[in-house]
Amino acid sequence: MEEILEKVVKLLAYIRDKDLFAEFYRRKLARRSLFDNSANDEHERSVLRKLKQQCGGQFTSKMERMVTDLTLARENQGNFEEYLSNKPIANPGIDLTVTVLTTGFWPSYKSFDLNLPAEMVRCVEVFKEFYQTKTKDRKLTWIYSMGTCNINGYFEPKAVELVVTTYQASALLLFNASNRLSYQEIMTQLNLSDDDVVRLLHSLSCAKYKILNKEPSTKTISPTDIFEFNSKFTDKMRRIKIPLPPVDEKKKVIEDVDRDRRYAIDASIVRIMRSRKVIAYQQLVIECIQQLGQIFKLDVKAIKKRIEDLISREYLERDKDNPNLFKYLA
Structure with a gap:
């Protein structure tokens, strides 16, 4: 396995946009770690060591902090369980695991003020x-x-344990109090966006496991649909996992990387100007490419745009006699 990992990491030398690769890898690592899908923790650490050797500490710093974060989160969970055992009155009555992460090291995720069911509100408190x-x-x-969430679905044929997302669990628990709910009622009660409601209702009524019956019985979700708990649902398994349809994150990743590149170019220009004080445009571009070219392919137009932006923010200025000459403004 070590030999295979070594060969995989060597491929990185042939990738121009290493920062783009790093961001995709970081997001995949996050999902593997948070959903416990990683085949081997030691192999994950081994890849990070190899990436660090090849690309430097800055390349893997966030990913390494993610691994450290998870270790601290496991310790925190142990302390939480000890807290509950010493204070039985605080026990929410549900097995609860919370992974506390540090903002900045992990990919950014959507945070909605989901209206949690009463059972989950107690857990949060x-x-x-x-x-x-x-x-x-x-x-x-x-x-x-x-x-x-792992919740028990009590159907007429038999009980089935459902492994679902927090969104899906919140939607299903609404049917403990109501037999039938409209799309609009579900959206209002959960306080979610249209996109999220469509995804979760599709996964529960149109996909492989039809936990909810839908009227009309079509393959798409509409704002006029009515949903009802499918009490006749059965499956040969006693425990089933109901996934949400995947979201294509490619566009979001590329946007995030483009934003980070702007910051990196700004920082590079300022470093060069701080050391040189006065420099010609062509030389500034060459040195900027030398500093960042190993991480991603630089576009001269992008550098020019960042120079203009830094001039407007008074980090540097053009020489009055020679517009191709730049001065650093301390």
């Missing part, structure tokens, strides 16, 4: 109380879009 005993300076932001 209990964990907040525990976390405040550890630190009062940090703020918790709950990313429900990355959560998973």
Whole structure:
């Protein structure tokens, strides 16, 4: 396996846009780690060591902090379980695992003010109380879009354990109080966006496992649809996983990388100007490419655009007699 990983990492030398690769890899690593889909933790660390050797510490710094974060999160979970055992009155009555991550190291995820079912609200309150005993300076932001739940579905043929996302679980638990709910009622009660409601209702009524019956019985979700709990649902398995349709993150990743490139070019220009004080345009471009060319392919137009932006922000200025000469403004 080590030999295979070595060959895979060597391929990176032939990739021009290494920053784009790094961002895709970081997001895939995050999903493997958060959903416990990684085949081997030691192999993950081994790849990071090899990437660090080939591309430097800055290339893998966020990914390494993600691995450290998960270790700390496991310790935090152990402390939480100890807290509950010492304070039985605080127990929410549900097995709860919370992974606390550090903003900045992990990919950004959508954070909605999901209207949680009462059972889950109690879980959030209990964990907040525990976390405040550890630190009062940090703020918790709950990313429900990355959560998973194991809930019991009691159907007429038999009970089935459903492994679902927090969104899906919140939608299903609405049917404990109502037999039939419209699309609009579900969206209002959950406080989710149209896109998220369509995805979760499609996964529960149109995909492989039809936990909800839909009127009309079509393969697409419409704002006029009515949903009903499918009490006749059965499956040969006693435990089934109901995935949400995947979201294409490619566009978002490319946008994030483009934004980071602007910051990187700005930082490179300022570093060069700070050391040189005065430099010709052509030389500035050459040195900027030398600094960043190993990470991604630089477009001269992009450098020119960043220079103009830095001039407008008074980091540097053009020489009055020679417009191709730039001066650093301390």
